[in-house]
Structures are given as C-alpha cells and as structure tokens.
Amino acid sequence: MSKGVFSPKTWLLLAAAVACMAVAPQFLSRFYTYLISLVLVTGLLAMSLNLVLGYGGLYQFHHAVFYGVGAYTFALMRVKTGLPSIWAYLAAPVAALLLSLLIGWICVRLSKLYFGMLQISLGSLVWAIVYRWYSFTGGDDGIHGVPVPEALSSIDNAYYFTSAVTLVCLFLMYLIVNSPFGRVFQATRDNPERSEAIGVNVKRQQLVGLMVAGFFAGVAGSLFVTIEGSVFPDMMFWTLSLEILIMCLLGGWFSFFGPMLGAAIVVVLRTVMGIHTEYWTLILGVMLMLLIFFLPEGVLGYFTARWGSRRRAAMEDL
Amino acid sequence: MLEVRDVRKSFDGFMAVNEGNLTVERGKIVAVIGPNGAGKSTLFKLITGHLKPDGGSIRYKGEDIAGLPPYTICRRGISLSFQIVNIFHRLSVFDNVQAAILSRQRKTFNLFTPAARLAREETMRIIDAVGLSDRLDAVSSTLAYGDQKVLEIAIALGNDPELLILDEPTAGMSPEETAATIGLIRRLTREMGLTILFCEHDMELVFAIADEIMVMRQGATIIQGPGEVVRADPDVQEAYLGGGH
Numbered sequence: 202m203s204k205g206v207f208s209p210k211t212w213l214l215l216a217a218a219v220a221c222m223a224v225a226p227q228f229l230s231r232f233y234t235y236l237i238s239l240v241l242v243t244g245l246l247a248m249s250l251n252l253v254l255g256y257g258g259l260y261q262f263h264h265a266v267f268y269g270v271g272a273y274t275f276a277l278m279r280v281k282t283g284l285p286s287i288w289a290y291l292a293a294p295v296a297a298l299l300l301s302l303l304i305g306w307i308c309v310r311l312s313k314l315y316f317g318m319l320q321i322s323l324g325s326l327v328w329a330i331v332y333r334w335y336s337f338t339g340g341d342d343g344i345h346g347v348p349v350p351e352a353l354s355s356i357d358n359a360y361y362f363t364s365a366v367t368l369v370c371l372f373l374m375y376l377i378v379n380s381p382f383g384r385v386f387q388a389t390r391d392n393p394e395r396s397e398a399i400g401v402n403v404k405r406q407q408l409v410g411l412m413v414a415g416f417f418a419g420v421a422g423s424l425f426v427t428i429e430g431s432v433f434p435d436m437m438f439w440t441l442s443l444e445i446l447i448m449c450l451l452g453g454w455f456s457f458f459g460p461m462l463g464a465a466i467v468v469v470l471r472t473v474m475g476i477h478t479e480y481w482t483l484i485l486g487v488m489l490m491l492l493i494f495f496l497p498e499g500v501l502g503y504f505t506a507r508w509g510s511r512r513r514a515a516m517e518d519l
Numbered sequence: 520m521l522e523v524r525d526v527r528k529s530f531d532g533f534m535a536v537n538e539g540n541l542t543v544e545r546g547k548i549v550a551v552i553g554p555n556g557a558g559k560s561t562l563f564k565l566i567t568g569h570l571k572p573d574g575g576s577i578r579y580k581g582e583d584i585a586g587l588p589p590y591t592i593c594r595r596g597i598s599l600s601f602q603i604v605n606i607f608h609r610l611s612v613f614d615n616v617q618a619a620i621l622s623r624q625r626k627t628f629n630l631f632t633p634a635a636r637l638a639r640e641e642t643m644r645i646i647d648a649v650g651l652s653d654r655l656d657a658v659s660s661t662l663a664y665g666d667q668k669v670l671e672i673a674i675a676l677g678n679d680p681e682l683l684i685l686d687e688p689t690a691g692m693s694p695e696e697t698a699a700t701i702g703l704i705r706r707l708t709r710e711m712g713l714t715i716l717f718c719e720h721d722m723e724l725v726f727a728i729a730d731e732i733m734v735m736r737q738g739a740t741i742i743q744g745p746g747e748v749v750r751a752d753p754d755v756q757e758a759y760l761g762g763g764h
Contacts, residue, residue: 376633381626384610384634388618391607398567398601399619399678400593401627409628455609 222364226357235428236472238360240465241367242424247448247460248374249417254446255454256378257410258390260317262442263324266304267297267415269437271422273331273338276347276432286350290423297419298412300327305411309404312393325439332434343433347426356428363424370417371461377413378457386410447485451492453499462501520545520714521597521682526565526575526585528558535561539575540740541733543682543716548708550725551718553735559718560602562735563686566716567599568592579682594623598680602687604667606674608660612651615659615670617642619677642677649673649703665696672703683707685717689724697721701728726750 207215226234250264274296278289304323308316331338338344353359377383389396389403396403426432435441444467445460452463467485474481496503521543528536536558543549551559564570566577568589577585584592593599607615620638621627646652649669654662659670668688675683688704689697701724707713719725725732726746733743734755742752749755 373631376631379633379635380631381621381629381634381637383630384614385618385621385627387610387614388607391609392605394569395601395605395607395674396618396622397589398569398593398599398605399674400590400622401618402588402590406627413630 219368223361226360231356234356234360236469238356238363238428240461240468241363242421242428243445243448243468244461244464245367245370245424246418246421247445247452247464248371248458249414249421250445251449251454251460252374252378252414252417253407253410254449255456255459256383256390257386257407257414259407259411260314260320261411261414262317262321262446263439264414264418264445265439265441266324266327266437267301267418268422268425268441269331269432269434270300270327271297271419272426272432272436273344273422274419275423275426276344277338279347279349279426280344293423294416294419297422298416301412301415302408305408305415309407309411321439321442324437324442328434328437328439331437338434341434343431345431347430347432349427349430353427359428363428366420366424370420374417375457382406382409447489449499451489451499453502453505455498456501456505459499459501463499466500520580521566521716522576522578523562523566524576524578526562526577527573528561528565528570529573534738536565536572536738538739539565539735540743541716542743543714544731545681545714546708546712547730548704548715548717548728549731549733550729551716551733551735552720552722552725553718556737557735558738559735560686561738563599563684563716563718566592567597567684569599593678593680596679596681597684598675598678598682599684600672600675600686600688602690604664604671606659606667606670608658610659611656612646612659612662612670612673613642613655616645616673616677619674620645620679623678645673645676648706649676650699665692668692668696669700669703672700676707680713682714682716685715687719688717689719689721697724704728 225237246268250261253259253261271293275289275293278284278292279286304320307323308320311319332341334340353362385396385401386406389401389406393403422436425436448463448467449460450463451466452461453459470485471481474484492499498506521541523539523541526536526539539558539562541551541562551562553559561570565572568584568587568591571586575585576583579595579597584595607618610618617634617638620641621634624638626637643652646655649672651666651669651673654666659667662670672685672688685704689700692700704715705728708715729746731743732746732749734741734749741754742749
C-alpha cells in the first residue's frame with residue numbers, strides 16, 4: 202500500500218488536469234473562461250455542502266447562507282474599510298465559520314430532518330436580516346461594483362486565481378475527508394449510536410464538521426465576488442441552497458468529486474438552455490427524475506461503482 | 520470491578536428493570552440469563568449509558584457512572600457489542616475497527632493526517648484475532664450476517680476495553696459460527712485479560728463458558744452465582760428452567 206496522499210497515477214491525472222486548466226483561457230473566449238470560473242466556484246460550494254451532507258449525513262438544507270455571508274463579508278470589507286484585500290479574503294471564510302459555529306451549535310441538538318428544519322429557519326433569518334438592513338448591506342439591491350484587487354480585474358486573472366484557490370481547497374478537503382476526523386465523521390453518519398459507544402462525542406464531531414463546511418463555503422463566497430464584482434441577497438436565499446443540494450445528489454453525494462460534476466451540469470444547463478428557454482428547470486426536473494430511477498448514487502457515484510466492480514472482476518481474473 | 524445495586528428503569532410506566540443487581544469481578548466471564556423481556560438488554564444499556572437509570576447505583580472501579588453519556592463510559596474502559604448488528608455500514612472492515620481505535624487515541628479532531636497511516640498494526644491485530652483478515656477492504660454492509668456480528672465485537676475491542684459487554688453475541692449464528700465465537704470469547708479473557716459480561720439465550724453455551732451467572736425475571740435479579748448453584752436454586756428452576764428437567 203502506498204504511503205503517500207495520492208498514488209503516482211493520481212498525481213499524473215492531477216498534473217494533466219492542472220495543465221489543461223492552465224492553458225484553457227488561451228483557447229477559450231472570455232465568456233467560457235467566465236463560465237468555467239463560475240462552475241469552479243459553485244462546485245467548491247457544492248463540495249463544501251457535501252462534506253456535511255455526504256460525509257456527515259447532516260441535512261444542511263440551508264448551506265447557501267454561509268456562501269452569502271462569506272461574499273457579503275468580503276464585499277463589505279472592500280467597500281467600507283481601506284484594508285488590503287488579503288484581509289477581506291481571510292475574513293470571508295472566518296465569518297462563515299463563526300456563523301456555522303453559532304447555527305450549528307443550536308442545530309446539532311436535533312437529528313435528521315429536525316436538524317434540517319431548524320437549520321433552514323435560522324438560515325432564513327440571516328437572509329431576512331441581510332435583505333432588510335438597507336443602511337449596512339444594501340438590502341435587496343445588494344452591493345455592486347465591489348472593488349476587486351487590480352491584479353484580478355481581468356477575467357483571465359480572476360480565473361487563474363479562482364482555479365488556484367479552488368485547487369488548494371479541494372486538496373485540503375481531500376485531506377480532511379481521509380483524516381481521522383473524516384473517518385470518524387463518516388462513522389457518525391453511518392451510525393451515531395454506535396459512534397457514541399466507541400467513545401465519540403457525536404455532537405462535537407458534527408459541530409466541527411459544520412464549521413469546516415462553512416469555512417469552505419465562505420471561501421467560495423469571496424471567489425464569487427472576485428469574478429462577479431457584486432453581491433445580492435439571492436446568494437443566501439433558500440432556493441440556491443436547494444440548487445446546491447441538487448448538485449450533490451446529481452453528481453453523487455458519496456463520491457468526492459460528485460458535487461463538482463453536479464455543479465458543472467447545473468451551471469452549464471442553466472447558462473446554455475437559459476438562452477433558449479426560461480423553462481430550463483423543466484429539463485433539470487426530468488433529469489432529476491431519471492436520476493432517481495436509474496442512478497440513485499448520482500452520475501459520478503454510478504461510474505465509480507461500475508469502474509470499481511470492473512477493476513475487482515479484472516483482479517479476480519488474474 | 521462493576522457493582523450494580525437496585526438499579527431501576529421504566530418506560531411509560533412499564534418497569535423494564537427494577538432491582539437490577541449485578542457484580543462483575545475482574546477477569547471473570549459473567550452471563551446474564553432470563554426469559555425474553557426480563558430486562559437484560561435494558562440493564563446493559565443502563566450500564567453503558569445508552570439509557571439513564573431512574574434510580575439505584577452503578578459503580579465501576581469504585582466510581583459512580585450512572586447517567587454518564589455513552590462516550591464517557593466508553594472512555595473509562597467499558598465497551599458494548601450490540602445485540603442487533605450495529606456497525607458502520609458504508610465503511611470497510613478495516614475502517615470500522617480503526618474508527619474505534621482512533622476514537623480511543625483521541626484523534627477524532629485530527630484534520631490533516633492521512634488516516635490510512637495511523638493505527639494500522641493495532642487494527643490488523645484485532646482483525647486477525649477475530650478472523651476477518653481476508654475481508655479487510657470489504658464494505659461492511661456486504662458481509663455475511665455472522666461476519667457482521669464478529670465485526671461488531673471487533674469494533675468493541677478497538678476501544679481496548681477492560682470490561683467487554685456482549686449482548687447476545689451468537690444470536691442468529693449458525694452452529695459453526697457459534698462455536699467460533701465461543702472460542703473467540705474464551706481467547707479474549709485468557710490472552711487479553713478481558714473481563715466479559717454477556718447475555719445469551721443458549722443455556723448450554725452459558726453454562727459452558729460463564730464463571731458466574733445472574734438470573735433475571737421481570738426486571739429483577741433473582742440470584743447470582745456459579746453455574747451449579749444457579750442450576751440448583753429452586754426459584755430459578757421454577758421460574759426459568761421450567762422445572763421440566
């Protein structure tokens with residue numbers, strides 16, 4: 202068994218992916234570079250949700266709140282203070298983490314659907330405050346023209362920055378999922394009662410998981426403002442939470458990269474089909490129904506399972 | 520090592536356990552027997568903290584542990600193997616056992632070290648001891664029922680307990696699996712120095728391996744003593760062994 206974090210083959214694949222991403226803007230129009238950036242940001246958000254949903258078994262129904270709070274923190278720091286942008290980039294995930302601590306601390310007392318219902322109400326409360334507080338958050342207008350650092354003002358540079366930060370975040374998430382914390386977190390998902398019986402403080406384990414997920418959602422929020430230059434309350438409305446939940450299910454919530462794939466499908470579908478019809482969600486709905494019937498583990502979940510069984514069969518043939 | 524005195528627990532007015540009394544000495548195998556609904560599982564759950572007693576005392580190594588949360592009791596050295604298979608069904612056999620060891624080593628908040636490198640030897644030793652080493656990477660939900668019960672015990676061993684509580688360890692097992700499990704229980708006390716408390720329906724098994732037997736009926740302890748004393752007790756014969764033989 203290899204002792205490294207990845208096998209040599211995975212390193213090779215990773216290097217190839219990074220190389221593709223590095224040269225992509227040379228061949229793509231500004232629009233597609235922007236689209237890929239948006240997929241990466243949304244994918245990072247969906248993957249942060251999946252940390253608690255797929256790995257922790259927690260029904261975090263209103264995850265977009267942490268994304269929104271990250272984005273607003275970044276925007277407000279840029280607009281209202283003269284601090285260098287690095288502080289805004291640091292403050293965004295920290296603010297999201299602190300909010301996760303607060304909401305999570307209340308919610309972990311409940312389990313399963315009750316957790317989800319309480320979480321959605323507390324999240325909506327935050328949304329309502331942001332939506333109404335005109336003097337501070339700009340209310341339903343949001344904040345536009347957020348000054349982004351000079352170096353990131355071109356879409357190509359914003360794309361490189363977004364990709365780099367996303368890659369680092371994915372690497373950290375991968376480490377976390379495979380760390381002792383990640384293993385035990387998955388154990389609490391499978392069987393909370395048994396986890397208590399092996400000496401795990403389940404609620405504390407869940408709270409730390411929620412904070413980690415909130416942190417990465419906050420990073421995604423700050424990246425969104427970097428690309429878009431504006432924030433608006435819709436970023437933390439419950440419909441977006443539902444959308445990223447669908448991305449997780451669509452891509453496969455028991456596979457690491459599943460939510461990223463789900464995000465790519467939804468974002469591209471919305472952008473491409475949205476040009477032709479405003480009823481693009483109809484197509485998404487049909488896809489979801491097919492998914493439930495034929496690929497209950499999600500697209501990527503389905504292919505990893507197939508690939509895994511073929512590999513096992515090949516090994517048994519040897 | 521463990522002293523349970525007059526412990527009580529009722530559910531919605533139904534007295535599941537009243538006057539539960541039990542003494543477990545270090546290094547012994549103690550069995551709890553009694554008809555269905557006598558309160559055996561409830562008693563075990565009271566000891567391990569999965570249920571809070573309404574009254575009475577539970578002392579472990581001289582300290583009162585009644586009403587503490589399960590994870591605290593587990594950290595004091597009492598480990599429970601459940602009656603119903605209660606494993607981490609999406610994790611591999613290795614990960615199931617390793618989770619218990621990582622928890623004992625207080626590594627559950629270590630976020631950045633690859634878990635694959637940690638506690639390998641100890642995990643392998645336990646899996647070898649219970650005989651599951653050929654199913655190491657199998658997802659635990661795909662195991663045969665008997666193997667899942669054995670994995671259940673292996674998880675409990677991962678906590679390196681001093682007192683291991685087994686709730687019907689051989690329930691639903693084939694005769695071969697039962698024999699293997701008995702062999703395992705004997706080995707655990709002899710080689711690892713464990714104290715074992717278990718309950719079981721199979722009387723032959725109980726009398727064959729238990730040093731002491733405690734008999735329960737309708738939530739109350741009737742008697743506790745060595746096999747021959749229990750067998751000879753008129754109350755037990757009438758109440759439980761049916762007096763038929």
